[in-house]
Amino acid sequence: MNKKFYITTPIYYVNARPHIGHAYTTIACDTIARRQRMLGADTYFLTGTDEHGQKIERAAEAAGKTPQEYTDEVSAQFRALWKRMGITNDDFIRTTEERHTKRVQELFRRIRDNGYIYKGTYSGQYCVFDELYVDAVEPGTPCPECGRPTETVKEENYFFKLSAFQDKLLQLYTEQPDFIRPETRRNEVMSFVRSGLRDQSISRSTFSWGIPVPDDPKHVIYVWFDALANYITAIGYGSSHEGAREAFKKYWPADVQMIGKEIVRFHCVYWPAFLMAAGLPLPKGIVAHGWLLFEESKMSKSRGNIVRTETILDVLGADALRYFLLREVVFGQDGSFSFDALVQRYNADLANGLGNLASRTLTMITRYFRGEVPYPSATVSQRAGDSAIAESARRVIAEYSTLVDQYQFSRALEVAWSLVAAVDKYIVENEPWALGEKQDEESRSRLATILYTSAEALRIVTALSHPVIPDATSRIWAQLGLGDIRQFPLSDLKWGQLQLGTKLGNVEAVFPRADKSAIERMQKMEEQQRSGATVTEAHPEASTAAAISAVAPPTAPSANAATVPVSKISIEDFAKVELRVGQVKVAEKVKGADKLLRLEVDLGTEVRQVVAGIAESYAPELLIGRKVVIVANLAPRKLRGLESNGMIVAASPEGGKAVLASFLEDVPVGTRLK
Ligand code: MSP
Numbered sequence: 001m002n003k004k005f006y007i008t009t010p011i012y013y014v015n016a017r018p019h020i021g022h023a024y025t026t027i028a029c030d031t032i033a034r035r036q037r038m039l040g041a042d043t044y045f046l047t048g049t050d051e052h053g054q055k056i057e058r059a060a061e062a063a064g065k066t067p068q069e070y071t072d073e074v075s076a077q078f079r080a081l082w083k084r085m086g087i088t089n090d091d092f093i094r095t096t097e098e099r100h101t102k103r104v105q106e107l108f109r110r111i112r113d114n115g116y117i118y119k120g121t122y123s124g125q126y127c128v129f130d131e132l133y134v135d136a137v138e139p140g141t142p143c144p145e146c147g148r149p150t151e152t153v154k155e156e157n158y159f160f161k162l163s164a165f166q167d168k169l170l171q172l173y174t175e176q177p178d179f180i181r182p183e184t185r186r187n188e189v190m191s192f193v194r195s196g197l198r199d200q201s202i203s204r205s206t207f208s209w210g211i212p213v214p215d216d217p218k219h220v221i222y223v224w225f226d227a228l229a230n231y232i233t234a235i236g237y238g239s240s241h242e243g244a245r246e247a248f249k250k251y252w253p254a255d256v257q258m259i260g261k262e263i264v265r266f267h268c269v270y271w272p273a274f275l276m277a278a279g280l281p282l283p284k285g286i287v288a289h290g291w292l293l294f295e296e297s298k299m300s301k302s303r304g305n306i307v308r309t310e311t312i313l314d315v316l317g318a319d320a321l322r323y324f325l326l327r328e329v330v331f332g333q334d335g336s337f338s339f340d341a342l343v344q345r346y347n348a349d350l351a352n353g354l355g356n357l358a359s360r361t362l363t364m365i366t367r368y369f370r371g372e373v374p375y376p377s378a379t380v381s382q383r384a385g386d387s388a389i390a391e392s393a394r395r396v397i398a399e400y401s402t403l404v405d406q407y408q409f410s411r412a413l414e415v416a417w418s419l420v421a422a423v424d425k426y427i428v429e430n431e432p433w434a435l436g437e438k439q440d441e442e443s444r445s446r447l448a449t450i451l452y453t454s455a456e457a458l459r460i461v462t463a464l465s466h467p468v469i470p471d472a473t474s475r476i477w478a479q480l481g482l483g484d485i486r487q488f489p490l491s492d493l494k495w496g497q498l499q500l501g502t503k504l505g506n507v508e509a510v511f512p513r514a515d516k517s518a519i520e521r522m523q524k525m526e527e528q529q530r531s532g533a534t535v536t537e538a539h540p541e542a543s544t545a546a547a548i549s550a551v552a553p554p555t556a557p558s559a560n561a562a563t564v565p566v567s568k569i570s571i572e573d574f575a576k577v578e579l580r581v582g583q584v585k586v587a588e589k590v591k592g593a594d595k596l597l598r599l600e601v602d603l604g605t606e607v608r609q610v611v612a613g614i615a616e617s618y619a620p621e622l623l624i625g626r627k628v629v630i631v632a633n634l635a636p637r638k639l640r641g642l643e644s645n646g647m648i649v650a651a652s653p654e655g656g657k658a659v660l661a662s663f664l665e666d667v668p669v670g671t672r673l674k
Contacts, residue, residue, distance in 0.1 A: 005041040006251040007033050010259050011050040011093065011230050014074035015059035016301040018081045020321070020337060021260075021292045023309045027322050028289065028331070028409070029258050030087045034467035035404060037088075038490035044251045046234050047082065048093035049075040053223035057209040058572070067209050071096055081309060085318045086470060093234040095211075095226055103238030104229045105214045107278060108221060110238075112214075116161045116277035122201055125150035133201055146575065147672065158203035158213060160225075165273040166197045172272060178285050180268050181407070182332040185261065185288045189268045200270070228271045231257065232280070254283040261288045287407055290334040292325070295636075295645075296606070299337075304530065304635030307337060311525045315518050319469040319511075320346045326409035326468055339519045346514055349413075350472070353420050354461060355511030358476045360427065361454040362507040368436045368447060373481070375500035376452050377445035385426055389453050392422050393460050393495050400464050409468070416464050423457045426450075455480065456498045463493050472510040479505045530635050578633035579649065579673035581663070582608070587620035593640050599623065599648070601630055604670020608632075611644035617657040629661040629673060 009029045012022050026047060033045035051071040060070035075094050082089060093100060111117050125134040127143035127150050134141060140149040172179055173190050180186040203219035204210065210220025232238075236248040259267050267286045275282050291298045294305045312321045324342050327349065329335025365373060376382065396419045403412035427450070435447040459480055466473040466485050477485035481502045585607060586600035595613045597620055610630065629649040636645045650658040 002040055002042045004251055004255075005033075005036040005043045006235075006254045007036075007043070007045050007256045007258070008231050008254055009047040010263060011048040011095065011227055012078060013050050013055065014071050014078070015055050016306070017074065018078045018309060019299055019306040020309050020312070020325075021299045021306075022078070023081070023085070023321065024292050024325050024329075025258055025260060025289065026082060026087055026089075027085075027325055028407075029256075030089070031322070031326065031409070031467045032256065032258075032404075033088055034470060034486075035490065038463075038467065038486065038488060040489060040491065042250075044091075044235070044247070045089045046091050046093065046231065047087070047089045048091075048230060048234065049078055049095070050223070050227045050230075051075065051094055051096045052210040052220070052226055054204075054207045054209065055223075057207055068096065084313060085309070091234055093230045095230060099239070100230060100233045101211045103233035104211050104221060104226050106238030107229050107232070107274070108225070109214050110279075111160070111274065111277045112158075114277055114279065116164065117158055117202065118161070119156060120159045120199075121154060122157050122159075123154040124152070126153040126155075127151075135198070148575075148674070155205065157201040157205070158216075158219060159199045160202045160274070160277070162197045162200045162270070162273055165276055166193060168276055169193050169197075169269060169272060172282065179272075179282070180264070181285060181287045184332075185264050185268070189264060192265065193269060197269070224266050224270060225274065228266065228274065231271075231283075237280075253281040255285070257283050257286045259286060259288050261290055264288050289331055290329070292329065293334055293336045294338075296336070303633060307526060308529060311522050311529070312342065314525070315522050316342070316346055316514060317471065319472045320350060323350060323413070323469050327413045328410070330410050331407050339522045342522075343514050343516075343519050346511070349417055349420075350469070350511040351513040353417060353424075354465070354469075354476075355472070355509060357420055357423055357427075357454070357458055358462075358479065359507065359509050361451060361458055362479050362504055364432055364436065365451050365455060365504060366507055368432075369451070371504040373455060373498055373500060373502040373504070374448035374452055376449040382449065385429065386449055386453050389419075389423060389426055389457055390495050392419055393457050397460060397464065397493055397495075413465070413468065416461050419457055419461055423454050427454055452498070456495065459498050460493065460495070463488055463490060475508075475510050479507050481505055527638060531637060575674070576633075577631060580604075580630050580632045581667050581669055581671045581673070582628050582630040582632075582646075582648075583669045584623045584626050584628060587618075587623040589615060589620060590640050590642065596639060597623070598642055601628065601646070601648070602669055603630065603632060603646075604668070608645045609643060610646045610648055611639040611642050612648045614648065614650065614658050614660070617650075618660070626660070627663060627667065627669070 007029050009025050012018065029045060029047070033043050036043045049071070056071060057067050060067040063070055065073070071094070079092055082092070095101070108117065122133060125136045125139065125141050126132070127134055127146065127148060132143060132145060134143055134150045136150065139152045142148065143150050170190065170193055173186060173193075177186070180189055202222040202225045203213050204222060205219045208220060210223060211226050213219040213221055231254060232248060232252060235251050236244040236246065237252070239245050257267060264286070272282050293299070294307055297303055297305060299306050309321065320342065324345050328341060328345055365371060376386070396415055399415045400412045403415065430450045432447055432450045435443045435450070458476070459482070462473045462476045462480070463485065466477070474485050477483070477488075480498075481504045482488070580603055582601035582603050584599050585602050588598050590596040590598050590611065593615075595615050597612050597615045597618070599610045599612060601608050601610050608630070631647040631649065634647050636643050638644070649661045651661070652658050
């Protein structure tokens with residue numbers, strides 16, 4: 001029987017639209033799943049959406065929808081995107097589905113019956129804004145997430161006896177060193193667990209968008225307990241039907257659970273502890289990757305620096321994104337995304353690299369051998385260059401496989417593409433096009449050897465990289481006359497399998513070259529989306545207008561507290577606006593714009609470019625060194641071709657000059673205003 005292989009992505013929150021950060025994890029898992037299928041494993045690949053909890057409830061409210069309507073809509077966007085990208089997940093779980101909710105209750109019951117869940121009274125500090133119990137005794141201790149003062153609460157809750165698992169967890173990490181990869185994450189988790197584990201509250205009674213605690217529906221199950229359980233509920237754990245439990249029996253424990261580094265603690269401490277408490281087997285390994293950064297910070301909705309996947313799909317296609325992310329980012333570490341780097345990588349490795357090798361080799365076989373694969377001649381002596389290619393191909397097959405199996409995608413692709421470069425060089429040095437003009441037997445034989453060698457190397461790179469760039473490689477494979485690449489048993493791959501006389505399919509380019517306009521198109525599409533998002537997402541800018549009088553850029557309607565009717569906003573609405581103390585480092589006029597100044601403002605953690613409509617009120621040199629108030633989490637926008645990354649706060653009297661908000665006492669740069 002074939003070996004089984006079960007792989008999962010985190011389930012994504014539906015409070016944000018899918019972006020390339022989510023796509024990154026999904027692509028890495030899809031690549032592994034495709035490779036396992038080619039290796040003959042009975043593969044099951046799960047992804048889905050995480051839809052309960054207060055965060056989602058609030059996002060629905062902000063969108064003016066019921067939580068169910070809202071989650072239906074955003075979850076469908078994730079599903080549609082994965083479909084469009086050709087992601088090969090076998091199932092898509094939503095935590096609001098009945099098959100999940102019932103089974104989560106079953107898991108809760110089981111752990112409670114085993115004595116690891118008890119009802120207790122929580123008394124301590126609580127952050128109302130973040131729905132978070134804060135590990136502190138002092139009333140008013142600031143919340144570690146948002147910095148707001150916590151409140152002392154006393155509340156009845158269900159608790160999970162996490163403290164009972166400290167030794168067992170440490171034993172797990174020690175005996176199964178691959179349980180957490182990479183090692184840096186393992187070390188962090190171990191020192192966290194060593195420092196002591198406290199029982200965790202796993203129910204909430206302050207909101208209702210969640211799964212009711214069995215037999216006590218006043219409480220809903222804590223969203224992380226609910227979410228983590230998806231990995232087993234989706235494959236039938238807790239179902240009352242024998243048939244439905246089959247997949248659980250077959251696939252659990254998972255072989256790989258891939259996550260981003262920020263959710264390591266939930267997956268490497270809570271998740272195995274829940275499973276131990278339920279008496280269930282543990283996953284074989286949790287693999288954490290780093291963050292995808294855009295403009296130096298983690299892509300996130302609140303920072304407004306999200307890059308949509310659709311933009312890249314529209315312009316360059318899914319293969320380009322897949323290749324870029326796996327080649328450019330060292331797996332496990334943070335990596336930067338930029339449109340420039342994407343296009344550069346695409347042109348260098350795909351259009352000029354693999355694509356060019358394919359079209360060159362296959363076109364010459366079509367032209368000189370009527371589209372049938374020729375075979376290296378036995379009569380004409382082989383040259384060292386021919387066997388060197390065969391040798392490197394053998395080495396590449398071995399190295400590539402080892403590296404991919406250790407999740408070193410970038411190194412693996414680098415190794416595979418070294419073969420592309422070697423064959424390119426080999427073709428240039430051997431000038432098959434010159435031999436093609438000659439009819440003597442020796443030239444024909446040499447030509448046959450060169451083209452066979454090139455085509456065979458092409459076949460090998462194509463087979464190896466299929467899980468990474470499935471679309472283009474399927475097409476190259478068909479052009480090589482080899483049928484459906486997904487049926488190729490990857491474990492058999494070796495040099496020399498390409499058969500003499502194989503009839504090529506229609507030869508056509510798979511990666512058209514991209515020029516500068518591709519970058520511009522993508523940037524423009526993103527800008528349009530961002531400015532569109534300002535309107536539809538009830539952006540902080542809108543609420544700021546009523547709360548503070550700000551110097552808005554000339555393109556935005558000017559906000560004036562005296563004339564704009566003020567609707568009441570909640571403290572939560574106000575808290576969405578991140579106001580910080582900044583210090584002006586550079587100030588200069590913007591050419592061709594009388595009202596604008598370009599400022600560089602130090603926010604303590606970074607220096608931001610802000611374009612402000614205050615040129616008529618302040619001479620630039622007077623601003624240098626001045627401390628100002630900046631709206632730090634405003635989506636970037638372009639003004640006169642300059643990106644403005646934040647807004648400077650000022651009073652704007654009707655018909656008068658703007659007056660910058662400032663401080664009488666000195667205050668450190670970067671301090672948050674609340
Ligand atoms: N719902 C939880 C996970 C529950 S799993 C039982 C959650 N969701 S999330 O929508 O915030 O998605 C987090 C995951 O999405 C990350 O762990 C990572 O896999 C992926 N990423 C989201 N943004 C990312 C980047 N900017 N960079 C890399 N990965 C990113 O946490």
